[in-house]
Amino acid sequence: MSEIQRPGALYQQVAAAIREAILSGEFAPDSLLPSEAQLMARYGVSRPTVRNAIAALRAEGLIDVRHGKGSFVRSSGQPVLTIERRISRTTDGAFVMPGGDIWQESEEPSAYRTRTTKITGRLLGLGEEEALFGCDRLLVDPGTGTRAMHRTLIPFEVAEAVPLLAEEPCSHPAEIYRLLTQDGHKLTWTETVRAHMPLPDERTTLQLPDATPILHIARVAHGTDDRPLFLEELRFGADRAELAYRITADKQPARRTRT
Template identity: 40%
Template sequence: MPQAGEPFMPEKAQAKYRQIADHLRRGILDGTYPAGQPLPSEEVLAKQFGVTRPTVRQGIAELRAAGLVEVMMGRGMFVRSPHSRPSLTRPRGVRRETDGRYVEADGIRWEHAEDPVATRTDAPLALADLLRIPPGEPMYTYDVLETADRGRLRQLHRTYVPFSVLLGTKYEKQAPPPPPHLYSALTELGNELQFTEYVRTRMPLPDQAQALRLPDGVPVLQVLRVTLNQAEKPLTLEELHLSGDDLELSFHLI
């Protein structure tokens, strides 16, 4: 309430996208829309609230960020269920073929959307710890956007190769190839390779969200893959960012 002498200011009308989000949130919480069941389509909600479909998507983004809604590619919007399975499962890891080539365990044929960009960087503390090198050691760094399934699947792939790993090899004066050819190059240098991966979720940086075409509120899965030799010495580190929307990773444990 305004105090005596203060001008009366009417309350600002609630934004349409928030009205949509609040309407659906109430329906989800009171059971009108049960877990695992579809929500009204964007077209239906747009007509109901007299708005455009981008406005509907903005409201849905709020519910996705709150963990109440999931969007399944080609199927629509659903109330999130603790028992639902994502539409895409990707096995993790690297396997070696009989011809000596290294390929991803998920079997997806990734293509470079652009040529890998090679730069020289200095190892930050967190990566230096994983690679067991001094912070600030120079490294070759490769950055590339990879796509598959005619661009529907996208991932950001960054690779770090410490200079110290290449001392005394033919790559001391020339850059080694990026993955997956990097694995064969390391094997030719006498290394028997093994891999360790670390996975976590976080919210994407703006340029990552744009490159991966992520809607608002969708996190990324960050996979750190360390390649080690037979003595368990780290040789390289790869950083992959994948859309965390409707995706699960599987690992074969032996």
């Protein structure tokens, strides 16, 4: 069970052996792997080599290591929370978004003023360094413990053009959609989905385990003439939640888009 030669570096051979044992079910999810000392003996290698192999498996998200306890096979668990990216409107004109009743705010939303970056400027159809109202929230789903960072961005010129909007730039998105609609806009939305590894601050505020990517959604509300009015960002750990969309066929032939 210990002699392997094929691929390349020693630690990769060790990592491959452990990985195979995990994927084949020899090491069940949530079970305790052999300790570093045992792996050293089992494969006849030094501790740095064992630790290097373990580091590779951590980076793949296959195992979790707990100081003083050992390495555990990560319960490959599929996401436990499905976030429906849909928008509905009730007969009395209010907007309802799935998740609006799931998430709870863990703190007071923090409002601030900022400026567009290259990315947010592009999404909002503006240049760089345009003035914005910003509002950040930390959302928590008490059922699953899932945490998410939520941000809304409203251009100054939009806030000033819409009655009541400039006074409450940190309202709930559903309320903002209602104000925009009352102002005569017929809203449609586009969403952009990306994934990336967390920076340390995202890792801590979202309480992410090792090797857990972040799913990052940017929802832009478009009003009359398809003009971008409002940006809503959501980011959360991809280990706990997944996204769900509904699609129906258009009538017109589609054209590809590239950036």
